[in-house]
Amino acid sequence: MPSVLERIKKIQSDISQQQTDFAISPKIIAVSKTFPLEHIKPLVDLGHIHFGENKVQEAEHKWTTIKKENKNLKIHMLGKLQTNKVKKAISIFDFIHSVDNKKLAEILKKYEHELNKKLSYFIQVNFADEKQKSGLPASDVFSFYEYCKNDLKLNVIGLMCFPPFGVDPTNFFKEAYQLNQKIGLKELSMGMSNDYLQAIKLGSTYVRVGSAIFGERKSNE
Ligand SMILES: *Cc1c(COP(=O)(O)O)cnc(C)c1O
Numbered sequence: 001m002p003s004v005l006e007r008i009k010k011i012q013s014d015i016s017q018q019q020t021d022f023a024i025s026p027k028i029i030a031v032s033k034t035f036p037l038e039h040i041k042p043l044v045d046l047g048h049i050h051f052g053e054n055k056v057q058e059a060e061h062k063w064t065t066i067k068k069e070n071k072n073l074k075i076h077m078l079g080k081l082q083t084n085k086v087k088k089a090i091s092i093f094d095f096i097h098s099v100d101n102k103k104l105a106e107i108l109k110k111y112e113h114e115l116n117k118k119l120s121y122f123i124q125v126n127f128a129d130e131k132q133k134s135g136l137p138a139s140d141v142f143s144f145y146e147y148c149k150n151d152l153k154l155n156v157i158g159l160m161c162f163p164p165f166g167v168d169p170t171n172f173f174k175e176a177y178q179l180n181q182k183i184g185l186k187e188l189s190m191g192m193s194n195d196y197l198q199a200i201k202l203g204s205t206y207v208r209v210g211s212a213i214f215g216e217r218k219s220n221e
Pocket of ligand 1: 031033054078079162192193194208209210211212
């Protein structure tokens with residue numbers, strides 16, 4: 001079985017060979033949720049910068065110490081964020097990809113102020129209107145963005161999408177790119193292990209790749 005290092009090198013080279021119309025070279029967020037630090041450490045030692053988690057407590061446990069020793073690391077929160085965990089989240093994470101409601105945005109603002117720290121945010125969009133999934137309907141995104149930017153002064157850098165499982169994501173990726181452009185945002189968080197090359201072709205700037213780097217997860221989150 002290839003190692004974590006062999007896998008990420010292959011993904012990096014596939015991405016760099018993918019022809020796109022975009023000048024930006026997309027960043028790989030190595031999604032390390034559920035994996036213990038000893039699986040992740042080789043990537044940190046290699047100098048990989050972006051890592052993704054989906055639970056505040058797990059991220060705190062895994063990354064607090066290692067972040068102090070590796071100041072360049074950037075940790076991304078990808079999962080649903082409960083408002084009672086925001087304070088901790090602000091102190092651990094550098095990016096949050098799951099901003100999708102006013103109450104959450106307001107509490108983020110409050111703790112940015114209290115902890116004197118600014119994060120970068122993605123607004124999560126639910127293009128397929130899947131009831132069980134987080135994210136704003138596309139029609140609400142622009143006014144929510146204006147609120148976050150103008151009223152709360154949050155540093156919103158792009159949209160994030162998580163298309164439905166088992167369907168071709170092409171149209172969702174295209175829709176996300178167009179909406180992102182329309183709003184005037186530069187970054188776009190889309191594409192996972194199965195579709196990161198497709199996402200990059202359609203304008204993604206941050207791909208979130210877990211199992212293709214670390215192997216299958218035991219739990220299905
Ligand atoms: C787990 C997760 C990923 C990574 O999924 P893989 O299919 O393992 O690459 C990406 N984005 C989000 C929001 C996730 O929760």
